[in-house]
Amino acid sequence: MNSASLNLFKTVAETGSITAAARNLHCVSSNVTTRLKQLESSLDVSLFVREKNRLHITPEGELLLRYANKILALLDEAELSMQGTKAAGPLRIGAMETTAAVRLPALLANFHREMPSVELNLKTSPTDVLVRQIQNSELEIAFVADHKALHVDNSRLQTQVLCQETLVLVTAAEHGDVVTGADLEVTRPLVFVKGCNYRSRLGQWLRLQNVDYDDPLEFGSFQAILGCVSAGMGIALLPESVVKQYETSFPIRCHSITPHIGNVNTMMIWLKNREVSRVLNCFVSFVSSH
Numbered sequence: 480m481n482s483a484s485l486n487l488f489k490t491v492a493e494t495g496s497i498t499a500a501a502r503n504l505h506c507v508s509s510n511v512t513t514r515l516k517q518l519e520s521s522l523d524v525s526l527f528v529r530e531k532n533r534l535h536i537t538p539e540g541e542l543l544l545r546y547a548n549k550i551l552a553l554l555d556e557a558e559l560s561m562q563g564t565k566a567a568g569p570l571r572i573g574a575m576e577t578t579a580a581v582r583l584p585a586l587l588a589n590f591h592r593e594m595p596s597v598e599l600n601l602k603t604s605p606t607d608v609l610v611r612q613i614q615n616s617e618l619e620i621a622f623v624a625d626h627k628a629l630h631v632d633n634s635r636l637q638t639q640v641l642c643q644e645t646l647v648l649v650t651a652a653e654h655g656d657v658v659t660g661a662d663l664e665v666t667r668p669l670v671f672v673k674g675c676n677y678r679s680r681l682g683q684w685l686r687l688q689n690v691d692y693d694d695p696l697e698f699g700s701f702q703a704i705l706g707c708v709s710a711g712m713g714i715a716l717l718p719e720s721v722v723k724q725y726e727t728s729f730p731i732r733c734h735s736i737t738p739h740i741g742n743v744n745t746m747m748i749w750l751k752n753r754e755v756s757r758v759l760n761c762f763v764s765f766v767s768s769h
Contacts, residue, residue: 623748
């Protein structure tokens with residue numbers, strides 16, 4: 480017994496005729512007769528009494544009809560729920576610390592207002608970690624810095640550019656102009672943990688400038704990095720959009736660097752070649768349109 484056989488039985492009961500039921504179901508009468516007999520056989524009951532050209536439902540048929548009405552109504556309700564315009568369910572999002580602080584708050588707030596039934600869960604990690612978590616299905620979607628790993632083997636990843644960030648070298652406010660590495664008064668990198676794309680780009684720039692630098696100091700937040708940079712402990716490479724928001728809170732100064740290192744796309748990534756949930760589809764569409 481399944482929904483198809485219940486629907487056939489219900490149609491026969493409502494029309495009282497094999498011929499009329501077949502017409503409603505868009506099939507031949509012999510098919511309706513065969514499937515009805517199969518249903519009766521599987522339940523080991525007679526669902527109809529046949530008198531001339533009319534079928535009369537039996538008490539057992541009446542009982543089954545009540546269940547059939549409930550079951551089919553629930554199936555219709557479930558289908559309508561799944562086809563609703565409002566997505567529902569959890570969505571695990573990953574993001575770099577800086578993106579989570581500057582780019583995502585307004586975006587996530589607006590999405591939540593439109594899709595309140597979606598349960599947003601945001602975690603911050605470096606780019607390398609986020610890419611791995613997407614590949615391992617630990618996250619549904621992530622915001623990462625564009626880097627070579629996304630292009631070397633992107634057969635499993637769907638990518639979309641969110642925005643382009645301009646990275647700037649950050650020093651204490653009293654530091655002199657920095658045009659080349661030779662202008663640096665302090666050279667210790669203040670960075671996020673390994674796997675951060677901005678960290679690797681700062682190292683790349685220092686090496687291109689032939690700067691001998693001390694081992695990096697690792698921090699868990701950009702506020703901590705900016706605080707220590709302002710105290711003269713070292714230098715940092717961060718998105719200009721982040722630094723500009725904190726120039727009044729920390730005595731710091733921005734310096735431009737080589738564009739091919741300083742210009743970086745923030746990418747939205749998720750797995751492809753898999754069944755994409757309605758929640759993820761709605762989120763991607765929302766971000767794309769906003």
